[in-house]
Amino acid sequence: MAFFNILIFPGFVFLGAYALVLAFLDRKLYARLQNRQGPPWFQPLADFLKLLGKETVIPVDADKKMFVFLPVLALAAVTTSYLYIPLWGTSSLYPFEGDLIVILYLLTLPTLCFFLGGWYSTSVYATLGSVRVLTQLFSYEVPLFMALLTPALLAGTWSLSGITQYYAAHPLYILINIPALIVAVISCQGKLERVPFDLPEAETEIVSGAFVEYSGRLYAIFRMAIDSELVVVCSLIAAVFLPFYTGVAIADFGLYLVKTIAILFIFALFRSVMARIRIEQMVAFCWKILTPLALIQLIVNLVLKGVLA
Amino acid sequence: MKKRPGVVAGYAMKQLFRKPATIKYPQGDLVIEHNYRGKLSYNPANCIGCNLCVRDCPADALEIINVGTKENKAFECHLSLGHCVFCGQCVDSCKKGCLALTPNIELAGLKKADFKMKL
Amino acid sequence: MNSKRITIPMGPQHPSLKEPSCFTITLEGEKVVNAVVGVGYNHRGLEKASEMRTYIQDLYIIERVCGICSHTHSTAFCQAIEELAGVVIPPRAAYIRVIMAELERLHSHLLWLGIAGHEIGFDTLLMYSWRDREQVLDILAMLGGNRVNYGINTLGGVRRDLEPHMVDDIRQVLNYLEEQDKYYIDLALRETTLAARLGGVGRLSHEDAIKYGAVGPVARSSGVHTDTRVDEPYAAYSEMPVNVITDNHCDVFGRTVVRVLEIMDSIGIIRYALENIPDGEIKVNMPRKIPAGEMLSRTEAPRGEDVHYVRSNGTDKPDRVRVRAASEANWHGMAHMLEGDYLADVPIIIAAIDPCYSCTDRAFVLSDGNGGEQVWDWQRLRQYSLDFYRKRGVDASKLKIAKQ
Numbered sequence: 042m043a044f045f046n047i048l049i050f051p052g053f054v055f056l057g058a059y060a061l062v063l064a065f066l067d068r069k070l071y072a073r074l075q076n077r078q079g080p081p082w083f084q085p086l087a088d089f090l091k092l093l094g095k096e097t098v099i100p101v102d103a104d105k106k107m108f109v110f111l112p113v114l115a116l117a118a119v120t121t122s123y124l125y126i127p128l129w130g131t132s133s134l135y136p137f138e139g140d141l142i143v144i145l146y147l148l149t150l151p152t153l154c155f156f157l158g159g160w161y162s163t164s165v166y167a168t169l170g171s172v173r174v175l176t177q178l179f180s181y182e183v184p185l186f187m188a189l190l191t192p193a194l195l196a197g198t199w200s201l202s203g204i205t206q207y208y209a210a211h212p213l214y215i216l217i218n219i220p221a222l223i224v225a226v227i228s229c230q231g232k233l234e235r236v237p238f239d240l241p242e243a244e245t246e247i248v249s250g251a252f253v254e255y256s257g258r259l260y261a262i263f264r265m266a267i268d269s270e271l272v273v274v275c276s277l278i279a280a281v282f283l284p285f286y287t288g289v290a291i292a293d294f295g296l297y298l299v300k301t302i303a304i305l306f307i308f309a310l311f312r313s314v315m316a317r318i319r320i321e322q323m324v325a326f327c328w329k330i331l332t333p334l335a336l337i338q339l340i341v342n343l344v345l346k347g348v349l350a
Numbered sequence: 351m352k353k354r355p356g357v358v359a360g361y362a363m364k365q366l367f368r369k370p371a372t373i374k375y376p377q378g379d380l381v382i383e384h385n386y387r388g389k390l391s392y393n394p395a396n397c398i399g400c401n402l403c404v405r406d407c408p409a410d411a412l413e414i415i416n417v418g419t420k421e422n423k424a425f426e427c428h429l430s431l432g433h434c435v436f437c438g439q440c441v442d443s444c445k446k447g448c449l450a451l452t453p454n455i456e457l458a459g460l461k462k463a464d465f466k467m468k469l
Numbered sequence: 470m471n472s473k474r475i476t477i478p479m480g481p482q483h484p485s486l487k488e489p490s491c492f493t494i495t496l497e498g499e500k501v502v503n504a505v506v507g508v509g510y511n512h513r514g515l516e517k518a519s520e521m522r523t524y525i526q527d528l529y530i531i532e533r534v535c536g537i538c539s540h541t542h543s544t545a546f547c548q549a550i551e552e553l554a555g556v557v558i559p560p561r562a563a564y565i566r567v568i569m570a571e572l573e574r575l576h577s578h579l580l581w582l583g584i585a586g587h588e589i590g591f592d593t594l595l596m597y598s599w600r601d602r603e604q605v606l607d608i609l610a611m612l613g614g615n616r617v618n619y620g621i622n623t624l625g626g627v628r629r630d631l632e633p634h635m636v637d638d639i640r641q642v643l644n645y646l647e648e649q650d651k652y653y654i655d656l657a658l659r660e661t662t663l664a665a666r667l668g669g670v671g672r673l674s675h676e677d678a679i680k681y682g683a684v685g686p687v688a689r690s691s692g693v694h695t696d697t698r699v700d701e702p703y704a705a706y707s708e709m710p711v712n713v714i715t716d717n718h719c720d721v722f723g724r725t726v727v728r729v730l731e732i733m734d735s736i737g738i739i740r741y742a743l744e745n746i747p748d749g750e751i752k753v754n755m756p757r758k759i760p761a762g763e764m765l766s767r768t769e770a771p772r773g774e775d776v777h778y779v780r781s782n783g784t785d786k787p788d789r790v791r792v793r794a795a796s797e798a799n800w801h802g803m804a805h806m807l808e809g810d811y812l813a814d815v816p817i818i819i820a821a822i823d824p825c826y827s828c829t830d831r832a833f834v835l836s837d838g839n840g841g842e843q844v845w846d847w848q849r850l851r852q853y854s855l856d857f858y859r860k861r862g863v864d865a866s867k868l869k870i871a872k873q
Binding site: 076 | 359
């Protein structure tokens with residue numbers, strides 16, 4: 042059963058398929074917001090298969106082992122983190138105290154893989170891109186962690202399943218967490234490297250940053266990791282901030298799909314209404330606006346915790 | 351003026367309910383003006399073989415060949431689509447009105463030989 | 470070489486460059502400390518080709534100097550030859566030339582707005598402005614027969630007349646564009662991320678704009694009051710209500726403002742021209758052989774001032790044709806604009822002059838003064854290119870290519 046869970050559902054295969062669906066919806070929504078037709082439904086799958094069939098070129102100066110290993114590690118980390126997120130009902134498959142921390146840690150791994158992948162490919166553009174990946178990581182990670190951990194503070198548990206159960210029992214409390222939700226959604230744009238924070242792969246500036254030397258199968262795996270990360274982040278936000286459940290497993294699963302797609306819509310809207318900002322503007326924005334906002338939320342939740350207790 | 355991020359959001363949301371401005375090209379309905387400069391057409395009936403069109407063609411795409419005899423002339427027009435720049439100068443130069451431009455723009459071909467044609 | 474500095478070649482192939490050119494950029498962190506502009510990858514031999522063909526054939530070569538400002542180039546060329554032949558074009562033809570030129574300005578500025586959006590990652594702006602530009606292109610196709618190289622100019626007038634039913638279509642599109650442009654002006658002034666990316670980058674002060682000889686919107690956004698349409702009216706511009714739009718931001722934001730406001734101004738000019746267009750002939754006959762002489766002709770392209778020089782020798786072929794496209798004048802200040810800004814700003818600064826690479830590329834030969842001709846063989850050319858890049862910090866001779 043565990044084997045089925047890890048490989049088929051809700052693990053590797055389902056995550057991959059859902060990642061392609063969300064990638065399609067993202068592109069279609071982006072296109073329609075721009076008054077375009079957009080791609081057909083199979084486009085992400087076609088892109089993925091095409092990349093798989095392409096030649097994989099490894100630069101001579103690159104560290105071969107790391108170059109091949111990093112995309113796989115990124116995808117593995119994302120897939121693992123998905124197992125700890127509740128999809129139907131209020132409990133994930135293997136809940137334990139502190140799994141929220143593990144998910145956040147596992148979600149940081151792909152970013153590190155992007156950095157190392159760029160670094161090991163020894164190209165100028167890739168190096169610049171990886172430096173940006175790291176700079177960006179230090180800016181959005183703090184507000185993102187604070188925003189996701191403050192609801193946990195109120196719930197009094199570090200377990201994601203515990204948090205969802207707490208908020209499912211007290212649905213009105215989620216209104217308190219709205220500033221944290223805003224901070225989380227904005228800093229997730231940085232985590233997912235999407236406009237306005239897509240500096241690490243800024244196509245018109247540094248070609249595609251850390252991924253510039255990647256091609257063929259290895260790039261396909263990287264793309265899959267990025268698409269899967271989108272699913273995981275949407276699911277994480279849905280689990281922490283939108284704990285609405287019916288109690289029936291199938292209905293809850295349907296509700297989960299609706300929630301993730303709603304969050305995706307906000308992400309797509311974000312992506313289409315803004316310009317990419319510069320790295321120093323991004324750092325300033327994250328530290329001067331997002332972090333104080335998350336801090337205020339933290340203080341509010343601490344006080345409320347005392348009042349409610 | 352008060353600045354804020356995401357000014358386009360409202361306008362972008364409106365676009366969701368509008369018909370897309372692009373068409374799915376091979377299937378969609380492509381609107382072409384009737385006077386669009388597309389592929390050349392040639393009517394040999396009035397042609398006197400003066401070669402004014404050939405002289406004025408900036409791309410050397412045209413060729414008027416006499417396939418008949420010296421007394422009984424019959425002309426053929428050979429066009430190299432790969433060279434033609436669709437300027438329509440040959441149409442303006444022709445005193446007899448033998449040449450005309452059609453709005454046919456779907457001229458892509460797979461072989462280079464397809465582009466050399468007899469009109 | 471300073472170890473803290475890295476040199477990156479932007480180009481000849483780069484996603485932000487629409488045509489090949491190489492900007493060798495030396496960075497300190499993300500700051501540009503030195504920039505070398507390398508154009509010349511796109512030499513097409515236009516001038517020589519024109520000298521080998523007749524005037525009528527040249528018309529279509531000159532029109533293809535630039536894909537976007539094709540009409541202004543051919544207008545400048547036609548004017549020079551009409552002046553040499555002593556021909557005055559009918560007033561209706563002059564009006565049609567103005568209408569085409571202003572429609573071209575509309576589509577060029579809308580295109581630029583989209584490119585600028587794309588360079589700073591604002592693809593939605595690109596899609597919207599190109600969607601609106603499509604309306605202008607449809608109008609141009611209706612008037613001229615083609616979407617970009619309209620081929621409406623001919624020696625001695627224009628080739629196609631403005632039909633009454635077209636006027637209504639043009640007015641409709643103008644109304645739509647006016648509304649859209651108001652929205653873009655509002656957007657440029659109110660969107661935070663746009664202001665953050667465009668404001669203060671690519672600075673070119675008023676003095677520098679004059680020093681480097683900037684033209685067009687680049688000069689006007691630095692407060693230089695220059696516009697060939699007003700300074701030296703051609704075609705029917707002496708009768709048109711042309712406003713010279715200047716701005717004092719002296720940066721990319723200023724260039725954006727100038728361009729979106731110029732769209733409004735152009736709409737006004739087209740409306741005026743449609744209202745007051747005189748009836749009559751659209752073309753007068755021109756001789757095939759042009760009397761000997763030389764002529765300099767200037768027009769205002771969307772990107773700035775185009776200068777054409779034609780020398781004739783009494784035959785039906787020109788003796789010498791020289792084209793100075795607007796971008797050529799704006800390249801000189803480029804290195805100055807790039808220095809001191811961030812790497813992230815390089816694409817938008819380059820895009821802000823609305824560069825046209827193949828329009829500018831001309832070949833010239835340095836002779837030793839004794840009439841000696843230099844012939845370089847392949848080895849010498851290769852050595853020259855290796856040395857050229859080594860001086861700029863790129864060692865191409867040691868480049869290894871991965872083996873399969």
